[in-house]
Amino acid sequence: MKQDRVERVLKKLSGRGLSQMVVCDPAAIFYLTGRWVEPGERLFALYLSRKGNHRILINRLFTVPEDLGVEKIWFSDTDDSIGLLNRCIDHREALGIDKNMPARFLLPLMKLGAAVQYLESSDCVDGVRACKDEEERERMREASRLNDLAMAEFSRHVRPGMTELQLAASMEEIYRGLGAEGFSFPPLVGFGKNAAVGHHEPDNTVLRDGDCVLLDVGCRKNGYCADMTRTFFFRSVSDRHRKIYEIVRRANEAAEAMIRPGVQFREIDRAARSVIEEAGFGEQFTHRLGHSIGIEVHEVGDVSCANTEEVRPGMTFSIEPGVYVQGDVGVRIEDLVLVTETGCEVLNHFTKELTVLE
Amino acid sequence: MKQDRVERVLKKLSGRGLSQMVVCDPAAIFYLTGRWVEPGERLFALYLSRKGNHRILINRLFTVPEDLGVEKIWFSDTDDSIGLLNRCIDHREALGIDKNMPARFLLPLMKLGAAVQYLESSDCVDGVRACKDEEERERMREASRLNDLAMAEFSRHVRPGMTELQLAASMEEIYRGLGAEGFSFPPLVGFGKNAAVGHHEPDNTVLRDGDCVLLDVGCRKNGYCADMTRTFFFRSVSDRHRKIYEIVRRANEAAEAMIRPGVQFREIDRAARSVIEEAGFGEQFTHRLGHSIGIEVHEVGDVSCANTEEVRPGMTFSIEPGVYVQGDVGVRIEDLVLVTETGCEVLNHFTKELTVLE
Known part of the structure; x- marks a missing residue:
C-alpha cells in the first residue's frame, strides 16, 4: 500500500463522516497499492477502514504473489465473493462506495444489509489522485x-x-x-x-x-x-x-x-x-x-x-x-x-x- | 431497434414481474439497437418499457445521426443526465437495472426515488443474447x-x-x-x-x-x-x-x-x-x-x-x-x-x- 496516499484518502473519508469504503476501480486500486489487476467481470475490491483493518479481495485467477501491505482474501469463481466482502464491512456504519462499482455487486451487497447507508465516495480517492x-x-x-x-x-x-x-x-x-x-x-x-x-x-x-x-x-x-x-x-x-x-x-x-x-x-x-x-x-x-x-x-x-x-x-x-x-x-x-x-x-x-x- | 430481440427481452422482464428496465451496457445496447457507442465515463442508457415508450439517452458528443427506431433524448456534459433518465421512468413500479450500471448513476437514481424497487435484471437481456x-x-x-x-x-x-x-x-x-x-x-x-x-x-x-x-x-x-x-x-x-x-x-x-x-x-x-x-x-x-x-x-x-x-x-x-x-x-x-x-x-x-x- 502507498501509505501516504491511503492516509490522505482516509482523511477525506473522515471529512465526509465515513469510516469505511469499498474501492473497486482497478485504476484506484493501482493508485493505492501499486498493483494493477484487470478483473474483467470478476470482483476485485479494496476495503479501507479508518480502524486500519484494510482487506483486498482477489480472485485466485490473478497472480499477485507479492506482499501488498494489506491482508489478501482469496476466492475462486465458485465462491460467494460478495458474501466475503460483506464479512469485512462494519454493518452498523455507513459505507463509501466506489463510483464504478457495478450494480451486479452493489445491489446484492445492499440486499445483505452490508451497511446502514451507501454513499458514492470516490471523490475521496479522486480528490487525492487529482x-x-x-x-x-x-x-x-x-x-x-x-x-x-x-x-x-x-x-x-x-x-x-x-x-x-x-x-x-x-x-x-x-x-x-x-x-x-x-x-x-x-x-x-x-x-x-x-x-x-x-x-x-x-x-x-x-x-x-x-x-x-x-x-x-x-x-x-x-x-x-x-x-x-x-x-x-x-x-x-x-x-x-x-x-x-x-x-x-x-x-x-x-x-x-x-x-x-x-x-x-x-x-x-x-x-x-x-x-x-x-x-x-x-x-x-x-x-x-x-x-x-x-x-x-x-x-x-x-x-x-x-x-x-x-x-x-x-x-x-x-x-x-x-x-x-x-x-x-x-x-x-x-x-x-x-x-x-x-x-x-x-x-x-x-x-x-x-x-x-x- | 432489433424488434424481435427487444420483444424477447420484454417477455423475460414480464416473467420476472418487471415492466421496465434501464440497459446501459454498450454491448447490450448494440445487441438491441445495432449501434455501438463507447460512452466512457458518460451516461448512455436505453430505457425499455412494456408500455412501448422506449427511450435512448445519448450525449451530444456521440454522433448518432441515424434513426434507431427509438426516441432519442440528447444531453450535454453540463446537463443533469440522471434527472433526464429519471423522467422516463414510471416511479410507481419496480425498475430493472443493468448489471453493469455503475454506482455513480445508480445511487443518484435511487436517491431521486426513480422506482419502488431496484432489481438487477440483466439476465433478461443476457438470457436472450445467450x-x-x-x-x-x-x-x-x-x-x-x-x-x-x-x-x-x-x-x-x-x-x-x-x-x-x-x-x-x-x-x-x-x-x-x-x-x-x-x-x-x-x-x-x-x-x-x-x-x-x-x-x-x-x-x-x-x-x-x-x-x-x-x-x-x-x-x-x-x-x-x-x-x-x-x-x-x-x-x-x-x-x-x-x-x-x-x-x-x-x-x-x-x-x-x-x-x-x-x-x-x-x-x-x-x-x-x-x-x-x-x-x-x-x-x-x-x-x-x-x-x-x-x-x-x-x-x-x-x-x-x-x-x-x-x-x-x-x-x-x-x-x-x-x-x-x-x-x-x-x-x-x-x-x-x-x-x-x-x-x-x-x-x-x-x-x-x-x-x-x-
Missing part, C-alpha cells in the same frame, strides 16, 4: 516525452494512398519500440472530413491531397497516460483551412498561457472558447476544452464551462480546442499540462506550427 | 475464420531471439489486413515458463529453444468476437512437454465431443477435467473450462463445475483446458464452439497437432 505527487509527475512527463517522439514517427509514416486504418495499425509497434506499454486509448485517425466527426474511428478512407490528418493518440508508460492531438495537412493547405488552424492554435495557446494555481477551470475553457467564438467558429467547437488525466486517460475533473473548481499544483489535464466543419475539415490541437506552483508546464513539445506533410 | 440468432452465428463463424488465418500468420512470425512484445506488436496489423476490426482482447503471448502464469502480459522475455509459445488471441469482426489459444513449441519439445500437450489436447477433444443440447455446462467441464485429473495434473488446471462469448469476449455463462444450466442451440462458448507447471511450461488449447440442434460446430479449424516451430 494532485499528482513527485513520482507521478515524473511518470506523466515521461509518457508525454514518448508521445512526442511517437508523433514524429507517425507523421513520417503518412504516405499517399494510405488508409486511416493502415496509419493506425502502425502505431502500437512504434509505441512499443519507444518503450511504452501500449496505447492509453485506441488511436483516433481522421483524414479530411472524417476529422470533423466526433470520436470517428479509423476506417478505410484513403488519404487525398489537401486533406487534414488529425491524430489524437497516446501511450501508457509506468501506468501513466499520454494524450496529444496534432492536425497536419497533406501536400497542400487551403487558405481557409490555414485560417481555421491558426484560430485553434491561438485558442490552445491562450488557454495554456493563463494556467496557474487559483484559476478556475471554467476560466481556462472560456479563454480558449473566446478566441474561437470571436473568429466566428464558436458553433463548430462542440466539446469541453479538456479533461483530467493520469493513471486513466479520463480522470475526474474537466476543463469546461461548468467547472468552477480552482486549479491546484500537481493537477494534469488536457487542453484541446477544436473546430469541426462538417463535410470539410476538423482541426484539434491538444497538449497535456501539469500545474506547477506558479504556472504550468506543458508536457508536450511537438511543434504546433502548421505542418504540410509530403 | 442463444445467437442466424445473423449472429454467421458473424461468429466469420470472426473465428479470420482468427484461424491470423494464427497461421502469427506462427510464421515466430523468430529466434524475438520477445513476447515483438510478437504481440505484429498482431494488430495482421488482423486488420485480414479485414478484422481489431482485437477482441489484448493478445496474450507467453514464452516458456511465462505461459504458466495466469493472465501473463507480453513482456521483453526472449524466445529460447525448447520454449513453449502460448498464443491466446482474438479479433473482432462485425462486432463479434473470436478467441482461440494454441500452444506451439520452439525448435524442440521434451518428452514431458509432449506428454502434457497431449493430455490437454485430449481434454479439449473430450469436451468438444460431448457438447449437444441438454448437456449441462458442468458436465462438459467435468469431461475435460477428468482427463487432466486422471493424468495426474488436476492441480495444474487452475481455471474453469470456458466462457460464453459473442459481442463481448466474456458473456454471461461459463463452462464450470458450478454451472448446472443446460446447453441450448445457438450458444457459443470457449473450450480451453490448460496445464500450468510453474517455472516450466504452460499449455492451453482453446476453440470456440457453437451449439447446434444435434451437437456442436467447432468454429476453429487451426490444427491441434503438436507443432514445433523452426
Whole structure:
C-alpha cells in the first residue's frame, strides 16, 4: 500500500463522516497499492477502514504473489465473493462506495444489509489522485516525452494512398519500440472530413491531397497516460483551412498561457472558447476544452464551462480546442499540462506550427 | 431497434414481474439497437418499457445521426443526465437495472426515488443474447475464420531471439489486413515458463529453444468476437512437454465431443477435467473450462463445475483446458464452439497437432 496516499484518502473519508469504503476501480486500486489487476467481470475490491483493518479481495485467477501491505482474501469463481466482502464491512456504519462499482455487486451487497447507508465516495480517492505527487509527475512527463517522439514517427509514416486504418495499425509497434506499454486509448485517425466527426474511428478512407490528418493518440508508460492531438495537412493547405488552424492554435495557446494555481477551470475553457467564438467558429467547437488525466486517460475533473473548481499544483489535464466543419475539415490541437506552483508546464513539445506533410 | 430481440427481452422482464428496465451496457445496447457507442465515463442508457415508450439517452458528443427506431433524448456534459433518465421512468413500479450500471448513476437514481424497487435484471437481456440468432452465428463463424488465418500468420512470425512484445506488436496489423476490426482482447503471448502464469502480459522475455509459445488471441469482426489459444513449441519439445500437450489436447477433444443440447455446462467441464485429473495434473488446471462469448469476449455463462444450466442451440462458448507447471511450461488449447440442434460446430479449424516451430 502507498501509505501516504491511503492516509490522505482516509482523511477525506473522515471529512465526509465515513469510516469505511469499498474501492473497486482497478485504476484506484493501482493508485493505492501499486498493483494493477484487470478483473474483467470478476470482483476485485479494496476495503479501507479508518480502524486500519484494510482487506483486498482477489480472485485466485490473478497472480499477485507479492506482499501488498494489506491482508489478501482469496476466492475462486465458485465462491460467494460478495458474501466475503460483506464479512469485512462494519454493518452498523455507513459505507463509501466506489463510483464504478457495478450494480451486479452493489445491489446484492445492499440486499445483505452490508451497511446502514451507501454513499458514492470516490471523490475521496479522486480528490487525492487529482494532485499528482513527485513520482507521478515524473511518470506523466515521461509518457508525454514518448508521445512526442511517437508523433514524429507517425507523421513520417503518412504516405499517399494510405488508409486511416493502415496509419493506425502502425502505431502500437512504434509505441512499443519507444518503450511504452501500449496505447492509453485506441488511436483516433481522421483524414479530411472524417476529422470533423466526433470520436470517428479509423476506417478505410484513403488519404487525398489537401486533406487534414488529425491524430489524437497516446501511450501508457509506468501506468501513466499520454494524450496529444496534432492536425497536419497533406501536400497542400487551403487558405481557409490555414485560417481555421491558426484560430485553434491561438485558442490552445491562450488557454495554456493563463494556467496557474487559483484559476478556475471554467476560466481556462472560456479563454480558449473566446478566441474561437470571436473568429466566428464558436458553433463548430462542440466539446469541453479538456479533461483530467493520469493513471486513466479520463480522470475526474474537466476543463469546461461548468467547472468552477480552482486549479491546484500537481493537477494534469488536457487542453484541446477544436473546430469541426462538417463535410470539410476538423482541426484539434491538444497538449497535456501539469500545474506547477506558479504556472504550468506543458508536457508536450511537438511543434504546433502548421505542418504540410509530403 | 432489433424488434424481435427487444420483444424477447420484454417477455423475460414480464416473467420476472418487471415492466421496465434501464440497459446501459454498450454491448447490450448494440445487441438491441445495432449501434455501438463507447460512452466512457458518460451516461448512455436505453430505457425499455412494456408500455412501448422506449427511450435512448445519448450525449451530444456521440454522433448518432441515424434513426434507431427509438426516441432519442440528447444531453450535454453540463446537463443533469440522471434527472433526464429519471423522467422516463414510471416511479410507481419496480425498475430493472443493468448489471453493469455503475454506482455513480445508480445511487443518484435511487436517491431521486426513480422506482419502488431496484432489481438487477440483466439476465433478461443476457438470457436472450445467450442463444445467437442466424445473423449472429454467421458473424461468429466469420470472426473465428479470420482468427484461424491470423494464427497461421502469427506462427510464421515466430523468430529466434524475438520477445513476447515483438510478437504481440505484429498482431494488430495482421488482423486488420485480414479485414478484422481489431482485437477482441489484448493478445496474450507467453514464452516458456511465462505461459504458466495466469493472465501473463507480453513482456521483453526472449524466445529460447525448447520454449513453449502460448498464443491466446482474438479479433473482432462485425462486432463479434473470436478467441482461440494454441500452444506451439520452439525448435524442440521434451518428452514431458509432449506428454502434457497431449493430455490437454485430449481434454479439449473430450469436451468438444460431448457438447449437444441438454448437456449441462458442468458436465462438459467435468469431461475435460477428468482427463487432466486422471493424468495426474488436476492441480495444474487452475481455471474453469470456458466462457460464453459473442459481442463481448466474456458473456454471461461459463463452462464450470458450478454451472448446472443446460446447453441450448445457438450458444457459443470457449473450450480451453490448460496445464500450468510453474517455472516450466504452460499449455492451453482453446476453440470456440457453437451449439447446434444435434451437437456442436467447432468454429476453429487451426490444427491441434503438436507443432514445433523452426
